Amino acid sequence: MTQLILARHGETDWNREGRYQGQADPPLNAAGQSQAEILAERLAGQPLEAAYSSNLRRALQTARAVARVTGVRLHIDPRLREVNQGEWEGMLATEIAQVYPAEWAACQRDPVHGRPPGGESVEEVAGRVWAAVDDILGRHPVGPVLIVSHALALATLRCHASGVPLAEVHRMALANGSLLRFEWPVGKKVGGDFRRQDSWDCG
16 A cells, blocks of 8 residues: 655745635745645655656745655655636625626536636646656555645545545645545556545644
């Protein structure tokens, strides 16, 4: 079994304000920096084989806090980025519904295939994130391995692992600064059954 530890980055001002971040690149705020340090402390005694992070700043800041404390080697994989929210990045949901009513309604009707103007669908995000995790599993057949990423990107993994339809992806999101541990069968591609160990919120 490969032990995977999934971590969502700490809080940003845009998280606090409810703005769609997507692949925009705001940094952690003070609360987010504290969450990252708490994550690092909680993992200080964990013998991590490797850590992988999205290349967006909020994830990298979180992953680097863990690497400083644990000494784990950190790898950066852009496929672990959050969904591209296109023209919606930086906007509130209420603003999006007003400015883009047709596109907003389409995404509510079909959350798997709908996409913001200039952005990605949930299905597309899942495809690149799962491919990245398959590569990580191939490199680290035992683990444990830390993956630092984003709400929707990680939620697609939780859906797949739990047999939950991707249409329910938004309810599977981790809170900022939270971890979730899984065990994954060695040699099995993403699509097999995760075995959940535990989860906790660092917020």
